[in-house]
Amino acid sequence: MTIDITLKQTVDNSYPIHIGPLPKLEFATKVAIVTNPTVAGLHLAKVMSQLTAKECYIITVPDGEEHKKLATAEYILDRLFEHKFDRKSLLIALGGGVIGDMTGFVASMYQRGIGFVQVPTTLLSQVDASVGGKTGVNNRFGKNLVGAFYQPKAVYIDTDFLKTLPSREFGAGIAEMIKMGMMFDKGFFESLEATDLRRDNAALATAIRRCVELKAEVVSQDEKEKGVRAVLNYGHTFGHVIEQETGYSRYLHGEAVAMGMVMANQLALNLGLIDEAMAKRMVDFLRRYNLPVDYAIRDVDAFYTMFFLDKKSMDSKITFILPDGIGGYAMRSDVPAETVKSVLTLFAKDTH
Ligand SMILES: NC(=O)c1ccc[n+]([C@@H]2O[C@H](COP(=O)([O-])OP(=O)(O)OC[C@H]3O[C@@H](n4cnc5c(N)ncnc54)[C@H](O)[C@@H]3O)[C@@H](O)[C@H]2O)c1
Numbered sequence: 618m619t620i621d622i623t624l625k626q627t628v629d630n631s632y633p634i635h636i637g638p639l640p641k642l643e644f645a646t647k648v649a650i651v652t653n654p655t656v657a658g659l660h661l662a663k664v665m666s667q668l669t670a671k672e673c674y675i676i677t678v679p680d681g682e683e684h685k686k687l688a689t690a691e692y693i694l695d696r697l698f699e700h701k702f703d704r705k706s707l708l709i710a711l712g713g714g715v716i717g718d719m720t721g722f723v724a725s726m727y728q729r730g731i732g733f734v735q736v737p738t739t740l741l742s743q744v745d746a747s748v749g750g751k752t753g754v755n756n757r758f759g760k761n762l763v764g765a766f767y768q769p770k771a772v773y774i775d776t777d778f779l780k781t782l783p784s785r786e787f788g789a790g791i792a793e794m795i796k797m798g799m800m801f802d803k804g805f806f807e808s809l810e811a812t813d814l815r816r817d818n819a820a821l822a823t824a825i826r827r828c829v830e831l832k833a834e835v836v837s838q839d840e841k842e843k844g845v846r847a848v849l850n851y852g853h854t855f856g857h858v859i860e861q862e863t864g865y866s867r868y869l870h871g872e873a874v875a876m877g878m879v880m881a882n883q884l885a886l887n888l889g890l891i892d893e894a895m896a897k898r899m900v901d902f903l904r905r906y907n908l909p910v911d912y913a914i915r916d917v918d919a920f921y922t923m924f925f926l927d928k929k930s931m932d933s934k935i936t937f938i939l940p941d942g943i944g945g946y947a948m949r950s951d952v953p954a955e956t957v958k959s960v961l962t963l964f965a966k967d968t969h
């Protein structure tokens with residue numbers, strides 16, 4: 618299965634996303650596979666067996682979000698210089714979003730840009746991180762603050778890789794899929810709800826394909842996030858504060874997004890965009906994948922203030938991305954502070 622991404626701009630950055638068993642990858646140039654020890658141990662042999670290249674190098678970096686930083690990017694760059702890569706050489710990102718974001722960023726920088734191919738191996742990277750061309754690393758000022766929009770040459774999504782994925786990581790990917798359904802496609806949301814993607818591999822591949830189509834559509838309309846791409850942040854405004862408060866260690870990103878969606882839904886309920894039954898339906902759905910739904914806010918005012926951390930002042934408007942029924946969205950930047958805080962208070966009263 619191939620989905621073509623079309624970008625409206627003078628330079629043609631369109632690229633194919635293949636969904637299905639990893640095909641033969643044949644390159645007439647030098648290639649480096651960038652991966653980490655976890656993924657290499659599980660899946661490198663399979664990729665190597667499909668790969669033909671002029672020369673092939675393996676560049677292994679340590680596993681973990683804390684290694685998604687400039688120092689690691691520079692380590693990869695150094696290896697490329699040592700191996701005398703030229704402008705026609707190619708990188709293959711084999712791993713989750715961390716490897717994908719960092720490899721893409723290195724590809725954008727090496728001699729002002731060489732090609733890269735993504736082989737995403739987590740559910741989150743298959744449905745989200747590998748589509749849209751956002752690349753980058755973290756620094757001490759925050760996440761993904763250093764980076765570039767840089768599109769891969771191709772993406773190869775093979776659900777077989779997911780068989781070794783820990784179940785929490787799987788759930789984190791599911792949260793982003795539920796997000797896509799809730800914002801953009803009622804039929805898709807309901808089909809997700811009716812299946813157990815942990816057990817049904819064919820349904821999983823179909824659902825991944827739908828997510829990729831939806832994200833591709835959004836990104837094609839708005840590559841640089843000036844409009845509709847912001848809708849992908851549903852659950853993230855609240856989720857980012859949860860991640861910050863818990864030092865990015867207690868929850869996986871997708872788990873924070875799950876709780877963030879529950880909070881956003883509560884706000885949507887308060888504003889009359891969805892009803893109580895809908896809010897509950899979402900909670901039940903998330904719970905089925907063991908996703909957390911009940912973050913306890915300790916200090917409502919402090920939580921509210923954290924919405925403004927990346928804003929210049931408290932006068933800045935926060936745009937809340939809210940569901941408008943299933944498969945519809947509303948972007949609201951006029952929600953009074955008291956309304957938001959009254960919703961947050963509901964979570965503060967949680968006794969968990
Ligand atoms: N570029 C984008 O648009 C975009 C979108 C969403 C997230 N991201 C980024 O993606 C990153 C998160 O991605 P992630 O959730 O894939 O995390 P990750 O890359 O850290 O992978 C999670 C863990 O799973 C392991 N792993 C990967 N594949 C595996 C497999 N098949 N079997 C067993 N273990 C496997 C990894 O080694 C890692 O320990 C964040 O840095 C985030 O900023 C980027």
Ligand SMILES: [Zn+2]
Pocket residue numbers: 793853870874
């Ligand atoms: Zn996300």
